Amino acid sequence: MSNVNTTTFTIVVVLFVIVTGLGFIAARWRRAANMQHLDEWGLGGRGFGTFITWFLLGGDLYTAYTFIAVPALVFGSGSIGFYAVAYTIVVFPIVLIFLPRLWSVSRVHGYVTPADFIRGRYGSRGLALASAFTGILALMPYIALQLVGIQAVLAVMGVGASSSNTFVKDLPLFIAFLVLAIFTYVSGLRAPALIAFVKDTLIYVFVLVAVFYIPTRLGGWSNIFGTAQTHFATISPVTKKPLGTFLPTAANIGSTRLDFASLALGSAVALFLYPHAITGTLAAKRRSAVKRNMIYLPLYSVLLALIALFGYMAVADPVTAANVKKTGNAQLAVPYLFQHMFPSWFTGIAFAGIIIGALVPAAIMSIAAANLFTRNVFVEFFKQDASPALQTRMSQWVSLVVKLGALLFAVELPHTFSINLQLLGGIWILQLGPMLIGGLFTRWFHRWALLTGWAAGMIYGTIAAYNVKNPTTSHWAGSSDIVFGHTIYIGLTAVIINLVVAVVLTFILKATRVPEGADETLPHQYTADPETTVPTPAGVGATVEG
Amino acid sequence: MSHTTTRSGSAIAAHPVASATIAILVVADIFFALYTPLYSRLTPKLGDFPFFYWYLLIFMPVTSLVLWIVMQLQKRIAATAAEGDGVQ
Numbered sequence: 203m204s205n206v207n208t209t210t211f212t213i214v215v216v217l218f219v220i221v222t223g224l225g226f227i228a229a230r231w232r233r234a235a236n237m238q239h240l241d242e243w244g245l246g247g248r249g250f251g252t253f254i255t256w257f258l259l260g261g262d263l264y265t266a267y268t269f270i271a272v273p274a275l276v277f278g279s280g281s282i283g284f285y286a287v288a289y290t291i292v293v294f295p296i297v298l299i300f301l302p303r304l305w306s307v308s309r310v311h312g313y314v315t316p317a318d319f320i321r322g323r324y325g326s327r328g329l330a331l332a333s334a335f336t337g338i339l340a341l342m343p344y345i346a347l348q349l350v351g352i353q354a355v356l357a358v359m360g361v362g363a364s365s366s367n368t369f370v371k372d373l374p375l376f377i378a379f380l381v382l383a384i385f386t387y388v389s390g391l392r393a394p395a396l397i398a399f400v401k402d403t404l405i406y407v408f409v410l411v412a413v414f415y416i417p418t419r420l421g422g423w424s425n426i427f428g429t430a431q432t433h434f435a436t437i438s439p440v441t442k443k444p445l446g447t448f449l450p451t452a453a454n455i456g457s458t459r460l461d462f463a464s465l466a467l468g469s470a471v472a473l474f475l476y477p478h479a480i481t482g483t484l485a486a487k488r489r490s491a492v493k494r495n496m497i498y499l500p501l502y503s504v505l506l507a508l509i510a511l512f513g514y515m516a517v518a519d520p521v522t523a524a525n526v527k528k529t530g531n532a533q534l535a536v537p538y539l540f541q542h543m544f545p546s547w548f549t550g551i552a553f554a555g556i557i558i559g560a561l562v563p564a565a566i567m568s569i570a571a572a573n574l575f576t577r578n579v580f581v582e583f584f585k586q587d588a589s590p591a592l593q594t595r596m597s598q599w600v601s602l603v604v605k606l607g608a609l610l611f612a613v614e615l616p617h618t619f620s621i622n623l624q625l626l627g628g629i630w631i632l633q634l635g636p637m638l639i640g641g642l643f644t645r646w647f648h649r650w651a652l653l654t655g656w657a658a659g660m661i662y663g664t665i666a667a668y669n670v671k672n673p674t675t676s677h678w679a680g681s682s683d684i685v686f687g688h689t690i691y692i693g694l695t696a697v698i699i700n701l702v703v704a705v706v707l708t709f710i711l712k713a714t715r716v717p718e719g720a721d722e723t724l725p726h727q728y729t730a731d732p733e734t735t736v737p738t739p740a741g742v743g744a745t746v747e748g
Numbered sequence: 749m750s751h752t753t754t755r756s757g758s759a760i761a762a763h764p765v766a767s768a769t770i771a772i773l774v775v776a777d778i779f780f781a782l783y784t785p786l787y788s789r790l791t792p793k794l795g796d797f798p799f800f801y802w803y804l805l806i807f808m809p810v811t812s813l814v815l816w817i818v819m820q821l822q823k824r825i826a827a828t829a830a831e832g833d834g835v836q
Contacts, residue, residue, distance in 0.1 A: 287804045291781040295774045423796035449800050450788045459784040497815050500808045507805050
């Protein structure tokens, strides 16, 4: 810890301690009469209004990894990184179509997880298990990447990086994680909901300051864009191709327009299939709170667009670019940029924002994964008569196990492995589209057709992602491959295959009259807003009005 | 939004203009964000920002506005559906 800046370090520690306190106080925030219920620990009592939901979803969806990885991609490849910006635009009109329906039907039936809905809609434990499995599988590397984000900041701060002993080196990470694990265990979803206020405030402050201040140090925006344009047009001596693109082009040089659009569309559809996004949504009190947030959440997208531009600032700042080149890790671009540009006290605020920004989604993701395991594996297959109190205890413990697993991921495995798994996670989670989004609108699909389609999409997506190569890596080099001569996001190809299989098999299974399973939902429940009626008790298969 | 009625097919049929407008607005919002040939260019610049970059930035408040209009239309459809068929 030789080159640690004391001011930066102190500010990060102080803000971290404040947030820890909040995490524990959250247990008493909006307290219910009976806390021993999964609706309380796992969904914060399903009572958040528009305002809290905005902070919670914003803190949930715009993760620390996003703040590190998107500018890293822009720094490394140029305009293709802005697919994330287009993606956070189209996500809201897409989600407005189906998310309020999921909220309504889940509220009426007391569903806690997306797999609860699948179970109720198709009367199929197998399909519900497949969706729960996919959700947990996709969340694990995602949580691990939040830690990678923290590690990037800690590395630039110079904390612990000098030791060769894994335990000593990652001790600050262990401490951060232990604290996160304990307050999530104690306070459940209330903790990230309360901490999200701090996180979002810090991030808005440092991003806005950075966007107005840094260009004055780098010769203005014209110099930033100009340097980036020249830089990405430079021919790489290794690949004999340009280093990147300043605009998505029609020429096939690795980041075409179709690649850009398909990545954006696929990611947008995938976002609210992720269990943690659904957890944040189901915690809302009213259907209108969910809908209104689709209007207010794009404000975070503005933030993301500005953060993406940090990648170009890092290109335009010779010191940052040299630092990143020395470490060979583009993920350090933003931390290095801040460290070089800001006075140390403000760097502390920005770094604390990123670290706290990792804790909020990590907590929600581990809660979502724990709920999936409890409801759709433990209760479904091992203890059908589990009381609400037992379900809550089970989820609390599983959330610890999930986080421990993610910690091992982050510390033991090479980071490229986690990033590849995260890319795969996006492809995998997209395979829930036909059963989940499809199921919200129609019961036409046959449950076994959906299961087979899901398997086909999972297998194709995994193999296709494995086979992606580039001049420096032989496998897992990206998330796009070439189909009929066009570079396109693998997740999108896989979900089309998934859908075609599901449609064809549905025709066959219907013609042969294979049993379709019971559907416990009714059409009007998909638009219901039962805030004025007595809430239905939690539990799949609970009795339902009408 | 206190009603618990269905937004039935008849409600959409009763408001063909509003329903069609919703569909057009949602599809247009997605299309203009994803169809890069429209905006993948340098000019016209806004300040020092090349077209590609300021187009995407401006698009976000536009999305908010579009979705606000969509929700107002949805509210109107839902309100008349509640009066019309009187489902509890």
